[in-house]
Amino acid sequence: MLEIGNLHARIADGREILKGVDLAVKAGEVHAIMGPNGSGKSTLAGVLSGKPGYEVTEGQVLYEGRDLLAMPADERARAGVFLAFQYPVEIPGVNNMYFLRAALNAVRKQRGESEMDAGQFLKAVRAKLKLLEIGEDLLQRGVNVGFSGGEKKRNEIFQMAMLDPKLAILDETDSGLDIDALQMVSRGINALRGPDRAIVMITHYQRLLNYVVPDRVHVLSAGRIVKSGDAALARELEETGYGAYGDAA
Amino acid sequence: MTDTTAARNLAPLREGYKYGFVSDIESESAPPGLNEDTVRFIAAKKGEPQWLLDWRLEAFRKWQTMESPHWAKLRIAPIDYQAATYYSAPKRQNAPKSLDEVDPELLKTYEKLGIPLNERAALAGVAVDAVFDSVSVATTFKRTLAELGIVFCSFGEAVREHPELVRKYLGTVVPQGDNFYAALNSAVFSDGSFAYIPSGVRCPMELSTYFRINAAKSGQFERTLIVADKGAYVSYLEGCTAPQRDENQLHAAVVELIALEGAEIKYSTVQNWYPGDAEGKGGIYNFVTKRGACRGARAKISWTQVETGSAITWKYPSCILEGDDSVGEFYSVAITNNFQQADTGTKMLHLGRNTRSTIISKGISAGRGQNTYRGLVRVQPKAENARNYTQCDSLLIGDKCGAHTVPYIEARNPTARIEHEATTSKISDDQMFYCQQRGLSKEDALSLIVNGFCKEVLKELPMEFAVEAQKLLAVSLEGSVG
Incomplete structure (x- = not known):
């Protein structure tokens, strides 16, 4: 589903952050990308989702055989690429529910499905809300406005559940969560695992991986993937730290 | 009026008399220029009684002694009032009795503007007193x-x-000599709308007027007067569009609202006049005086405006709260894009006891637009327990635009409670990206964020107007995010 080959990218000040990333993710798989601060984890998430501010200087990314990097961010989203934000953005005055419905209808339109009316939408929403134990009041508030850290992250996973993406990239979804919230979010992610969906989890810590057990674990260091393995690699990292893989560039 | 009076009044001015308008309708215009004869010409053209002519002339004499205001934060190119035409009307039609008798060209124009003049109007529940150039040619729903x-x-x-x-x-409410533009309007106003709701009557439909400026070089001087008698209620909608034109056009309207004891007037405006092109060329000058008086206890006047058009907007819909327990409200969205300038706000004058006012102002600046909120809250000595709440929010798009807030607060009674809140924010790249990552196009993302920002005002608009306004906001900001 996702094939990254020799990906190089730099940020606005010219510094090269990604220095030849290679990665292949198949449908149905869950991959974890781990690494120390500054290793390029968030840059990778940004480049894949089309966030402005990055320049790809070399390499390519294929998504379902298409040149992902040639697609604008909104087109990628409508094609099924979802990014769960590390820092979900507040949009005052825009009702969370309204926002989600607009997003869902944009995605559905792309898939050739009809737009959902308010009634159908509400029905779909209620089913997913249960999954993440989100109260309906959250829907009536402004997008991420006044949400606690845990609510923001749960809202991201809730959006993911509603939008039903093919490729989900979770950027530090575990950061800032207490243990209860972490378990709740993990349950949500696990429920969304499926044969047609690929999930890439970006994380600094191993603890999320106790609840969402990945098929593959990759260590990103100084802009390259330096080691890959199965879930055991994550546990190993937890004990030894990232020291063995060198500090960030 | 007889033809001979008209001819006599015209005689000294005949040289400049012209036909030939952009629309194919045969118009009759006053020659360019402004003097007492122009005023007499207009009054004669309209067959007005002597008292009104005298009223106009008094206004004209006051206007001659006045200067255009220069306190607003606006850059206005000098206006040559002698170069403008002060009257233009579709040719007199011997009072059409039905739509069949109305010039088909005119009907086509209305259709393009989406004005529901015929059966659609009935379905939509809207009565339209359509103003084309300066003279009303058709009024519907009058029987109901x-x-x-x-x-x-x-x-x-x-x-x-x-x-x-x-x-x-x-x-x-707005005396002839109130200000420069109001005086000008009082002297030369062409036509406009009038509504009277008798005591205890609740008007069952939204009253609606569409204005359109069509004739080249013809300033429009609308005059609107709405009176709600004791306990009456009326909701009035005013919407405007103008075709593109590469020339500044002056518009100086006056709107007077009078709410007697226990009456309520809700006045909603969506203003979408030609704002000029992306280089700042052309566009309408919109210099409007709008004011309402709550003349009795428990009267209420509510202004809601969405201002997206015009090259320059100078406009302060205000409330004079004379009656005890009367209420004034002002909800405003003003957008300036490209080279548009807006200096707009309100005045809330608290005279009666327990009077309350609310001001919610949302200014959006994009491109090189300049947006100023200017508001006055004045509590007079006799206004015991007056209350005001003001919220002024500014949203900036890009880094070449400007937002300014100029609140004046004058409390002359110690029991007054006045609150003022103001915020300025910028649409961030992060917000745009967040929306786009969820599948929304750049345009939809911008429109969503802007509509969210304006929500508190848009919800005050009647439903069908709110939908139109939302679309307008998006259109007005097209291309403002790179």
């Missing part, structure tokens, strides 16, 4: 309204049919 004793007609018709009402209220 008449059964309730509601008068809704063109200003000219009101002068003929209900002179006692017009004479009683005209100029009582």
Whole structure:
């Protein structure tokens, strides 16, 4: 589903952050990308989702055989690429529910499905809300406005559940969560695992991986993937730290 | 009026007399220029009674002694008032009795503007007193309204049919010499709308007027007068569009609202006049005086405006809260994009006891637009327990635009409670990206964020207007995010 080959990218000040990333993710798989601060984890998430501010200087990314990097961010989203934000953005005055419905209808339109009316939408929403134990009041508030850290992250996973993406990239979804919230979010992610969906989890810590057990674990260091393995690699990292893989560039 | 008077009045001015307008409708215009003869010409053209002519002339004499205001934060190219045309009207039609008698060209124009003049209007529940250039040519739904004793007609018709009402209220809220533009309007106003809701009557439909400026070089001077008698209620919609034109056009309207004891007037505007092109060329000058008076206890006047058009907007819909427990409200969205300038806000004058006012102002600046909120809250010595809440929010898009807030607060009674909140924010790249990552196009993302910002104002608009306004916001900001 996702094939990254020799990906190089730099940020606005010219510094090269990604220095030849290679990665292949198949449908149905869950991959974890781990690494120390500054290793390029968030840059990778940004480049894949089309966030402005990055320049790809070399390499390519294929998504379902298409040149992902040639697609604008909104087109990628409508094609099924979802990014769960590390820092979900507040949009005052825009009702969370309204926002989600607009997003869902944009995605559905792309898939050739009809737009959902308010009634159908509400029905779909209620089913997913249960999954993440989100109260309906959250829907009536402004997008991420006044949400606690845990609510923001749960809202991201809730959006993911509603939008039903093919490729989900979770950027530090575990950061800032207490243990209860972490378990709740993990349950949500696990429920969304499926044969047609690929999930890439970006994380600094191993603890999320106790609840969402990945098929593959990759260590990103100084802009390259330096080691890959199965879930055991994550546990190993937890004990030894990232020291063995060198500090960030 | 007889043809000979008209001819006599015209004689000295005949040289400049012209036909030839952009629309194919044969128009009749006053020659360019402004003097007492122009005023007489207009009054004669409209067959007005002597008292109104005298009223106009008094206004004109006041206007001659006045100067255009320069306190607003606006850059206005000097206006040559002698170069403008002060009257242009579709050729007199011997009073059309039905739509069939109306010039098909005119009907086509209305259709393009989406004005529901025929059966669609009935379905939509909207009565339209459409103003084309300066003269009302068709009024619908008058019968339904008449059964309730509601008068809704063109200003000219009101002068003929209900002179006692017009004479009683005209100029009582905005006096002839109130300000430069109001004086100009009082002297040369062409037509406009009049509504009277009798005591205890709740107007069952939204009253709606569409304005359109069509004739080249013809400033529009609309005059609107709405009176809600004791315990009456009316919601009035005003919407404007203008075709593109590469020339500044002056518009100086006056709107007077009078709410008697226990009456309520809700006045909603969506203003979408040609704002000029991306280089700042052309566009309408919109210099408007709008004011309402709560003349009795528990009266309420509510202004809601969405201002997206015009090259320059100078406009302060205000409330004079005379009656005890009367209420004034002002909800405003003003957008300036490209080279547009807006200096807009409100005045809330608290005279009666327990008077309350609310001001919610949302200014959006994009491109090189300059947006100023200017507001006055004044509590007079006798206004015990007056309350005001003001919220002024500014949203910036890009880094070449400007937002300014100029609140004046004058409390002359120690029991007054006045709150003022102001914020300025910028649409961030993060917000845009967040929306786009969820599948929304750049345009949809911008529109979503902006509509969210304006929500508190848009929800005050009647439903069908709110939908139109939302679309307008998006259109007005097209291309403002790179």
